[in-house]
Amino acid sequence: MSFSPLFERLVEAFRTLPGVGPKSAQRMALHLLERDRAGGERIVGALGEALARIGYCQRCRNLTEHDLCALCEDPRRDERMLCVVESPADLLAIEEAGGYRGRYFVLHGHLSPLDGIGPEELGLERLEAEVAGHDYEEVVLATNPTVEGEASAHYISEQLRPYEVRCTRLAYGVPLGGELEYVDVGTLSRAFSGRLPFTS
Amino acid sequence: MSFSPLFERLVEAFRTLPGVGPKSAQRMALHLLERDRAGGERIVGALGEALARIGYCQRCRNLTEHDLCALCEDPRRDERMLCVVESPADLLAIEEAGGYRGRYFVLHGHLSPLDGIGPEELGLERLEAEVAGHDYEEVVLATNPTVEGEASAHYISEQLRPYEVRCTRLAYGVPLGGELEYVDVGTLSRAFSGRLPFTS
Numbered sequence: 001m002s003f004s005p006l007f008e009r010l011v012e013a014f015r016t017l018p019g020v021g022p023k024s025a026q027r028m029a030l031h032l033l034e035r036d037r038a039g040g041e042r043i044v045g046a047l048g049e050a051l052a053r054i055g056y057c058q059r060c061r062n063l064t065e066h067d068l069c070a071l072c073e074d075p076r077r078d079e080r081m082l083c084v085v086e087s088p089a090d091l092l093a094i095e096e097a098g099g100y101r102g103r104y105f106v107l108h109g110h111l112s113p114l115d116g117i118g119p120e121e122l123g124l125e126r127l128e129a130e131v132a133g134h135d136y137e138e139v140v141l142a143t144n145p146t147v148e149g150e151a152s153a154h155y156i157s158e159q160l161r162p163y164e165v166r167c168t169r170l171a172y173g174v175p176l177g178g179e180l181e182y183v184d185v186g187t188l189s190r191a192f193s194g195r196l197p198f199t200s
Numbered sequence: 201m202s203f204s205p206l207f208e209r210l211v212e213a214f215r216t217l218p219g220v221g222p223k224s225a226q227r228m229a230l231h232l233l234e235r236d237r238a239g240g241e242r243i244v245g246a247l248g249e250a251l252a253r254i255g256y257c258q259r260c261r262n263l264t265e266h267d268l269c270a271l272c273e274d275p276r277r278d279e280r281m282l283c284v285v286e287s288p289a290d291l292l293a294i295e296e297a298g299g300y301r302g303r304y305f306v307l308h309g310h311l312s313p314l315d316g317i318g319p320e321e322l323g324l325e326r327l328e329a330e331v332a333g334h335d336y337e338e339v340v341l342a343t344n345p346t347v348e349g350e351a352s353a354h355y356i357s358e359q360l361r362p363y364e365v366r367c368t369r370l371a372y373g374v375p376l377g378g379e380l381e382y383v384d385v386g387t388l389s390r391a392f393s394g395r396l397p398f399t400s
Binding site: 003004005006007009010012013014016017018019024026027028029030031032033034036037039040041042043044045046047048049050051053054062063064065069070071087088089091092108 | 210217232239264
């Protein structure tokens with residue numbers, strides 16, 4: 001049943017959000033229209049601007065609306081360490097865990113030849129240039145503990161071999177087959193401190 | 201920690217949605233920016249247009265982008281019955297339960313003098329004109345089974361007394377103290393068929 005095509009379109013649009021089913025989408029649409037139109041306008045403004053302006057940091061490929069992200073602009077970060085992650089969500093999880101103060105590099109995915117995702121899509125040329133152009137002592141390959149994540153870490157460690165930088169991997173405190181983004185803070189922190197040399 | 205002010209603003213904006221905490225809001229923002237920018241544009245478009253154009257139906261106060269909502273425009277609805285609900289969500293729940301084919305009137309709330317919500321805010325003048333101007337045989341007062349909902353139903357039944365229309369109330373199959381919007385379809389359908397004359 002539909003009392004308004006525009007309302008139906010709004011409910012459909014909300015269903016593209018992760019974890020939002022038809023009932024939640026309807027509740028969100030009614031909440032904004034009935035009780036919080038100012039909140040709705042804030043979403044329109046913030047989302048519209050974010051989509052138009054947020055792209056990749058030219059150095060680390062993190063999300064940012066500037067040429068360089070706030071982390072790359074921060075002079076207090078440790079220039080001797082680089083942490084390679086699959087997604088900005090993983091970066092946020094590691095930052096929340098605390099303890100790591102180095103740089104990041106965001107792949108935005110993992111190697112997946114069947115989906116057409118190769119070294120170019122992950123910006124591995126940029127990563128190699130980053131390692132070649134700076135004095136990193138260690139590169140932490142913090143990809144997800146999945147088959148694809150391991151394969152990506154392996155590939156990168158091979159690619160960085162000429163630069164004589166120490167490649168490490170998070171300790172296997174993180175649960176196998178899971179998603180880094182959802183690991184609890186304590187486990188993630190322990191995995192960081194217990195990281196091991198990368199061996200293929 | 202914040203790597204982008206725009207990203208933070210987007211996460212904050214998503215938190216105004218009902219049932220969305222900081223972690224869900226972050227997940228939504230990252231999902232749209234990383235994996236579904238087209239979906240994000242659809243939300244911006246649909247929400248922007250809905251906020252700009254969706255208002256109240258001039259006849260029944262349901263949400264609509266036109267003068268009259270699709271239900272009021274529908275000639276197949278039973279003109280002899282009117283169902284008064286507190287919110288469009290309640291209307292949608294009753295439509296989903298099926299069985300009712302009459303008209304609706306949406307209060308957008310219930311009487312609540314302490315919050316400054318009186319007969320005027322609920323459009324009760326419009327409701328009286330609606331009943332006065334049509335040949336309704338029955339008005340179902342389907343307000344929520346709460347103290348405020350009961351009080352509103354009582355007030356409306358007094359207001360409509362001069363028009364000699366039969367005022368009914370949903371059967372008490374609906375759980376007391378609950379919200380109509382979340383009642384399961386079977387219970388709601390039974391409550392509709394078992395409705396009783398309104399006695400104050």
